[in-house]
Amino acid sequence: xxxxxxxxxxxxxxxxxxxxxxxxxxxxxxxxxxxxxxxxxxxxxxxxxxxxxxxxxxxxxxxxxxxxxxxxxxxxxxxxxxxxxxxxxxxxxxxxxxxxxxxxxxxxxxxxxxxxxxxxxxxxxxxxxxxxxxxxxxxxxxxxxxxxxxxxxxxxxxxxxxxxxxxxxxxxxxxxxxxxxxxxxxxxxxxxxxxxxxxxxxxxxxxxxxxxxxxxxxxxxxxxxxxxxxxxxxxxxxx
Amino acid sequence: xxxxxxxxxxxxxxxxxxxxxxxxxxxxxxxxxxxxxxxxxxxxxxxxxxxxxxxxxxxxxxxxxxxxxxxxxxxxxxxxxxxxxxxxxxxxxxxxxxxxxxxxxxxxxxxxxxxxxxxxxxxxxxxxxxxxxxxxxxxxxxxxxxxxxxxxxxxxxxxxxxxxxxxxxxxxxxxxxxxxxxxxxxxxxxxxxxxxxxxxxxxxxxxxxxxxx
Numbered sequence: 001x002x003x004x005x006x007x008x009x010x011x012x013x014x015x016x017x018x019x020x021x022x023x024x025x026x027x028x029x030x031x032x033x034x035x036x037x038x039x040x041x042x043x044x045x046x047x048x049x050x051x052x053x054x055x056x057x058x059x060x061x062x063x064x065x066x067x068x069x070x071x072x073x074x075x076x077x078x079x080x081x082x083x084x085x086x087x088x089x090x091x092x093x094x095x096x097x098x099x100x101x102x103x104x105x106x107x108x109x110x111x112x113x114x115x116x117x118x119x120x121x122x123x124x125x126x127x128x129x130x131x132x133x134x135x136x137x138x139x140x141x142x143x144x145x146x147x148x149x150x151x152x153x154x155x156x157x158x159x160x161x162x163x164x165x166x167x168x169x170x171x172x173x174x175x176x177x178x179x180x181x182x183x184x185x186x187x188x189x190x191x192x193x194x195x196x197x198x199x200x201x202x203x204x205x206x207x208x209x210x211x212x213x214x215x216x217x218x219x220x221x222x223x224x225x226x227x228x229x230x231x232x233x234x235x236x237x238x239x
Numbered sequence: 240x241x242x243x244x245x246x247x248x249x250x251x252x253x254x255x256x257x258x259x260x261x262x263x264x265x266x267x268x269x270x271x272x273x274x275x276x277x278x279x280x281x282x283x284x285x286x287x288x289x290x291x292x293x294x295x296x297x298x299x300x301x302x303x304x305x306x307x308x309x310x311x312x313x314x315x316x317x318x319x320x321x322x323x324x325x326x327x328x329x330x331x332x333x334x335x336x337x338x339x340x341x342x343x344x345x346x347x348x349x350x351x352x353x354x355x356x357x358x359x360x361x362x363x364x365x366x367x368x369x370x371x372x373x374x375x376x377x378x379x380x381x382x383x384x385x386x387x388x389x390x391x392x393x394x395x396x397x398x399x400x401x402x403x404x405x406x407x408x409x410x411x412x413x414x415x416x417x418x419x420x421x422x423x424x425x426x427x428x429x430x431x432x433x434x435x436x437x438x439x440x441x442x443x444x445x446x447x448x449x450x451x452x
Binding site for chain 1: 270
């Protein structure tokens with residue numbers, strides 16, 4: 001590993017302010033982007049593998065291969081959002097700086113995911129339940145995301161109006177990320193379901209969120225329940 | 240997916256050709272192929288001109304003098320007076336100080352940091368009978384600008400004085416090598432250079448602890 005790469009990776013974790021300052025000044029964008037891409041790929045690949053380890057076998061490989069793509073595709077969609085939002089909030093910056101900032105923030109998240117991966121792997125082995133695995137994985141992702149938000153906030157310029165801009169960009173990023181991850185399911189895989197690379201398209205994340213909300217309130221979608229029942233029967237699965 | 244990688248392959252070819260070394264070409268090609276929506280704008284952006292080591296000014300004089308002094312004592316008993324490791328540490332301190340001077344020069348050169356402008360603004364506000372709060376803000380701004388200018392002047396002076404001292408050290412060492420000289424005197428000069436170099440890092444702190452005039 002070159003000294004430059006190692007230095008940038010260390011700075012991503014330990015000195016987010018210096019990374020944000022470099023990006024704001026347009027300095028070292030390539031070395032930051034190079035280190036960020038590497039961190040993003042490695043961090044999400046390992047974390048994906050750990051998430052897939054809940055089910056084991058081929059799902060580890062599938063989840064490890066898919067999670068970097070969730071990050072990449074989300075970034076490809078949310079960088080233009082950040083760029084446009086900055087212009088709308090009257091603090092325009094070159095597109096390259098918006099790309100580098102989002103990339104660096106995501107890389108910091110990925111590095112924290114990498115750090116959390118061993119603990120999550122252990123927890124998944126100890127707590128075998130599907131729902132516990134979902135909650136733990138989501139919590140880990142949320143915790144790592146906070147590290148990325150810190151860098152993003154620092155890179156958004158003067159304090160006045162920064163919170164609103166951050167809220168807007170984060171909302172867009174979270175929605176995009178959730179939809180992309182939803183499109184590339186399954187991740188943990190229920191014990192009753194088959195291991196596949198990607199499930200056929202089925203609604204959107206927002207629809208699923210609404211459905212889950214109704215289910216939690218005791219209101220069930222009978223059409224969907226019947227379709228699932230038919231699917232289970234076709235696979236010969238117990239109810 | 241094929242379209243994504245198709246565009247990525249095109250970006251990889253175009254962007255890799257812009258790189259100078261095979262390693263950089265390989266890295267750029269891989270990054271562009273996998274993440275062209277993110278990498279391409281960054282690779283196509285222009286970096287601001289890097290501030291390389293200057294070849295003029297006190298920093299260059301100091302570095303040159305240290306290099307020549309090192310050369311003069313190499314392979315002689317005088318080498319113990321000026322170890323390579325000490326010279327490396329001095330170079331690093333001088334580079335830091337020089338960078339600070341560059342940053343301060345850039346800050347002082349900003350139109351918003353023009354002391355004349357800030358003074359005129361303060362006088363204008365006083366003439367208008369502005370509120371005490373507005374006047375206090377303008378005074379703080381002017382005071383900050385003047386402190387920045389003083390700091391820059393102090394850093395420049397420290398580097399100039401160090402450059403003179405390094406020149407003296409070099410000539411002393413060259414003389415000692417060929418004509419013999421008082422080692423004690425040379426040791427004192429080396430100590431003085433080391434102390435001045437250490438002092439470079441303390442210039443900011445000195446400014447911070449000083450009471451305002």
